[in-house]
Amino acid sequence: MFRNSLQLRIFHTVSPERAGADTRMFFKYTRFLLLLVSAFSLRAQSQYELNTGWTCAPIRDVKVAGTELSQPGYALSGWMPAVVPGTVLTTLLENGKVPDPFYGMNNERIPDIYDTGRDYYTYWFAKDFTEKAGRNEEVWLHFRGINYSCDVFLNGQKVNAQTHKGMFLRQRYRITDLLAKDGKNRLAVIVHPPDPVGNAERGQGGDGTIARNVSHQYVAGWDWIQPIRDRNTGIWDKVTIEKTGAVDLKNPHVVTRVPGVRKVKGPQAPAQIQVSAELENPTGKTVTGTLQYTLDGQTIAKEVTIAANSTVAVALPELTLPNPHLWWPHGYGPQPLYTLPLSFAVDGKKVSDRDTVTVGVREIQTEWNTHTRSKQVLVNGQKVFIKGGNWIISDAMLRFTPERYDAEIRFHRDMNLNLIRIWGGALSERPEFYQACDKYGLLVIQDFWMSGDCNGRWLDPIKKDDQWTRRQYPDDHGLFLTSAADQIKLIRNHASLAMWCGGNEITPPEDILLSLRDSILPALDGTRWFIDYSNSDSMSFNSIGGNGDGPYGIQPINTFWEHRTFPFNSEVGSVGVGDYESLTRFIPEQNLIAPDFEKRTVDSVWDYHKYIGYDQYIAPYGKAKDAQDFARKAQLVNYDQYRALMEGFSSHMWDWYTGTIIWKTQNPWTALRGQMYDCYLDVNACLYGLRNGSAPLHIMYDPVQGMVMLVNNGFETKRDLMMVVKTYDLAGKETLVTQVFNEIQGSTAKNFLPIKSTVDAFRAKEGGFLSLQLLDTDQNVVSDNLYWLPDSTGQYSGLQKMKKASLSIATKADGKGKIEVTLSNPANGPVAFFNRLALVDPKTKERILPVFFDDNYVSVRPGEQKTVTLDYTSSDPVELSVEGWNVQKLYVPVR
Template identity: 65%
Template sequence: MTNLRTLLFFVTCLWATAADAQRYELRDSWQCIPVSKMKEPGTTISSPGFALKSWLPAVVPGTVLTTMLANKQVPDPFLGMNNKHIPDIFNTGKEYYTYWFVRDFEEKADAGQEVWLHLRGVNYSCDVFLNGKKLNAKLHSGMFLRQTYNITAHLSKTGKNRLAVIVYPPDVVGNPNGGQGGDGTIARNVSHQYVAGWDWIQPIRDRNTGIWDKVTIEKTGKINIKNPHVVTLVPGKRTPGATQQPATIRVTAELENPGNVPQKGILQYSLDGNRVSKEVTVQPHSTLEVKLPDLSLKNPKLWWPNGYGAQDLYDLKMQFTQAGKVSDTEDIQVGVREIQADWNTTTRSKQISVNGQRVFIKGGNWIISDAMLRFSDERYNAEVRFHRDMNLNLLRIWGGALTERPEFYEACDRYGILVMQDFWGSGDCNGRWVDPMKADDQWTRRKYPDDHNLFLESAADQIKMIRNYPSLAIWCGGNEITLPVDIMTPLRDSILPALDGTRWFVDYSNSDDMSFNALGGNGDGPYGIQPLTRFWNYRTWPFNSEIGSVGVGDHHSLERFLPEANRIAPAYSAETRREKVDSVWQYHKYIGYDHHIEPYGKATDMRDFGKKAQLVNYDQYRALMEGFSAHMWDWYTGVIIWKTQNPWTALRGQMYDYYLDPNACLYGLHSGSEPLHVMYNPADTAVAIVNNTFKHQYDLMLVIDAIDMKGNVKQLTQVFVEIGPSTTRKIIDINREIREMAKKEGMFLSLRLLNLDKKPVSDNLYWLPDATGNHSGLQAMPKSQATATARTIAKGKVEVTLKNPANAPLAFFNRLALVDPNTKQRILPVFYDDNYISVLPGESKTVVMEYTPQSGLVPVVSVEGWNAEEQLIQIAEK
């Protein structure tokens, strides 16, 4: 009986000590109205008794345009030419997209409690009212500046409250005249620039005006913990998985006392069974930054980038307590790692190291998850996971967009994706080049934005918001141009050292630090389809921040946003060397495949075009990463693809479409970027191995086979090899063997690395053209005889096996999908451990699909190959 009483007392105490610390989001049940239909002041509108007649449901977080779309007031701007039919703010005037947003909620403060209202992002300006009172003393401006208000005294005694926010569009909305960022004046604001249009997107008509990020209520005791900061120091050169020497954990936090009397208590945190604390007193109406004693963490589990080691994360719980009662709590996930950037004298560029080991950067440029700012944890997770599946290890957040959200960084922490975070500027809008599309000359544009102090205040705030994430590796001043000197100098020399001080700051995305070419000059590119040999032979920038190509999906992808009348394949003319392209394709920023489809046979329709485009896609991105990897630490320290995703239904630069349906670009990168990879150099016909791990790889059997179009296999060589860590090694030249075999109709070249268990650790298949450069053999290839079976192996996991009988043609380039059996539409997103797979005669391959099951839906598997018609396979239950 005594033990039971003790247990009940202990549980009750736990509940009591945590009762003051609460946080929740005001997400649903918002209402809105355009300011043109509501002339009452905010003090009246925010009174709980004021009737909200004719108000509409609002999307918060969201924008005016997402709300209008939800209320069916505008067509979906991502489909067809719909965006052209939505009024643009440049023509309507700003009042058209100026809106009131209102949210009723229940809350009251108990004795000893403080209640806080947080707005994490409003674009562009706003006034905030609660229960008839205005909360902000002056107009709040800036897309990237968070707001916090202590609302304790303004809460209704009944507990029924009304929050009202009037949101104004950017001060300067810009003319969307077809230039990069339109006429450039959108950059006069401290906000994103792509909303006036870019070469990958049409203009966002409301310029994303709205309460675009989360609104939360927080309840604390008398002290509020703000902006905790965790720094991890990992000295020396570390090895993944080994017993580690200690790491140092340094923690600070801001403590705010809004009351009239001093508050004494203990700031403490716990991490991996360790407790660190400090007794402090916070004076009235003040904020105090507190530095806690350093913690020496024994044998830490380290965080590593994708492909190099595990992404271990620790839970850190920070609390401020007074007399044993918790006033506030902050929970932080900590990745113990240290980022270094040093000069590579061979490449003449910076190189990135993590925990003392240099990492060859294989990255993608990221614009934004959704062009209309419709963010979700699930979408962030899917998109970042796709980049993990591409075997990439870095994402660069392009400077014409925004500071990415904490939920994005959480996904990058989870999947081991380093992040290069640009601040808000671009060479296009901010004056690097002469541009007749711009309203102002370069001298004027060089001074953008109009309010430099707002830029610096916003930058400091955003640094505090994301600095704890281990994935954040690099700060970048701007895209292809430095920030104005009176912004860049304090940002680089004062703000970042004071608020972070642990990461490399590169002054702009293709600065000399990243991209100085030994042959002279700096830059990025090239863009568009390249001959495959160029990726191997042409020496580009040593840390190339942008090099890009195509990315059209197959017909399933295209049909999601192209009207039926516009599903017309681009037609290439050898005489004019140009493509004839449908107007809707052009509106969606199609980038040309030109003559590169022709070697596979002229496309007969859109479906055929999409099918052949996938072969080009796979080849382009595999060769890109192979060519850069072949010269790592010699020519290059890294490469960042322009770009790997689209936040709009654009027809360029994407490994998966806006609807999260992957195309062959993703799996070309998945192959070409794998940590241990065997590859064929089309420029010198040599076979090489790249080892992008920290381990020496021994006892690998290299098997090289040549296969003709009928499926006859000829082994060219079989030899044991080894390769050192972070190294590329040329193994053998096979020019003599393949020249005659490929001459007539092309051939397949199979490269494999097998371990001592005879299991493939790298499996790479190339399709080589005939002597004329055409794939004549593929065009007349015999039908596949492969069969497919599928079975459930766990909830949300399906295993598909393709078997190809002996003495059969190679089963080439099979695209797997999970399909709704009723609509025949693909289920999205689905994650595949491989796709666009080929199976040699007498062999089989297995692919695992992972998806989120839907109640009442039993999917089927679609298998469609280059030489096989689509078939639908029933999934056997476990």
């Protein structure tokens, strides 16, 4: 079993029986660590999380009512430990009651709720905790997410007057008067699954009826995942206790205005900061006090009177922030964040409640590009070419941690992307996700909970209801709108949140759409672009016959350069099988059989995990001998596909395109498609091909026109750049084609050198390497791109018979989780081609995950040195492994 240095999640290279035990042990350790972290951070704000010590039992085994269960003295004999936050299925997995559904075909061994009935996954959850209210104190119970409906009991009393419904609606209860006098309390919650649960037999969202709920839709199965058997029923998000004085400060709102067109560097004109908050007084007396905040040394305050048993919304005077440190998307500038403490003090003296908001000062605008006929996005007055990825969810079973979010968003930053779109069949993402996006500079499009597949856009005989009925899903429009308003308040303060979207490939029903667009969003946000649906004409007008979103699946490289799609393409994607080590974690040994395109055969486990064909694209490297050889060659295809995808779109920026978003960049399940890293957080070559092709300043080769091009995504002109063009044959012989100084303006893609005839003549016999480098005036390499070229028949005949390279490796560790690896290839030999670096346990040779590389799948030219930096968190001994196309696998100690 591999080691995960962030202790995020452990999956399995062992038998399903051992796998379940390892998962349970891991969860206990991880939850202990998270308790320490959350307790420290939350108690500083008079809050703490209830995330350990829960127990649960299925409703069929419970014969008494919640009023009796929630009595502190009632014995909960036979109840099992529960995962909270978590789902019923994660609890069953931790207790060894089900096999790991991510491994092999184990998911088929778990009863599906459609077959068992809803009561099978209806569970009681109970938690004993110590708390009592002091003098002039109020105590509040918060649930940040329960799926799907629930009733809450505390110390023999029902807390909620009506059954709570809705996966995306927070619950908040004043429990001051319900707490036990001795401070020993019991909380009991009965959680019911969605209704209906949907038949997940086949199709996108199964029979579609899961969408009748205000819930996520992928749990009934999709083309990238098998069904989640309990439909993620459970207390899936945080449960917290909050203590305040007489007045509770809630739902703060911070808006930043950055007028004009700004530059990244130099002095800045002022920005305007607008702050508001809600103040609730649950007591029987009128309370007067001061609401105030401090930002960058300035304090803004306002005296407020709140009547008894009432809530008021208070807007504070606007603050002018001189010379602000502006927040920019990744690739355009830094991401500074301010801390804004906000408090309410009764009579201006004793603090009743406080909150802290992290603020990125930026303003996001959009405008219509009349040339491309699509929207373009501006940040701080500067247009940004969107290079994005579609995100499903961090984990299909809702096992979220801040550390995992941070790692995944960091990977997206490392891809040189600047946007993530949250797909409408999943969640409104958690604040911890947005915190990571704020940190790493990823803009976000947040879809609401609609998808054309379930919500009636297309005729679909698999669906239970007709299109007219499905078009009006969900059943409760009021609940949808109430949930939307609540989630807007939850995440609206994040600098990264850039756009709202009504749904995936369909608008919400008209009454929901109009309420969102015309009432709710203007009142609660009012600063962001609202797209009515993900491929709307208002986003990207389809003005040329035959274009659209996509293409999906593997493509000839030229497609990305010459095939014109939607000018702001919300979904374009390709393949994404991980390497052999990744496959062994979830595919049993007997099923590690390479797909055979010629015979049209795919192993049943590969098929179950949604393998999407590499078709004829493996064969040019030589027919795959086995699964290990297939996965090795698939990485070459992966790198080439995603480099070409982003290079092709970038080559037409502001001409054909204002942006593109890859479908998709991650998998929350062990799927065999559309991922730059797998759900164990192990990277594959997709990530580094995309990282190369998406680089903010980039030299590249257009295979259609035969042109060397430069792309400059930044705002400033880059001058005195030396373009160096060389070829290397398979023996390593170098030929200089040309080198020339040039410059390129900001936000531009430009043709420079036509070399098609030279390249075609060079590669005709057995292929070879085309080397493109961009050097600054100090001769530092600022962009490096090495293409491997097929022969005139389209085969990589030369690669198949390359001689071994004698790569030497040196490591230098700083003792703080960073390692510099220097790869040296002697002159007079071949290119050391496509080397995969990994950190491993010195004894077991299993990979340590996650590790962040500033490059990987690295090729080293003859006579060249390359340095790669690794970043990781493990404090245990590590070893470096390096293996390349023509480099024997090496293990190098790291000291």
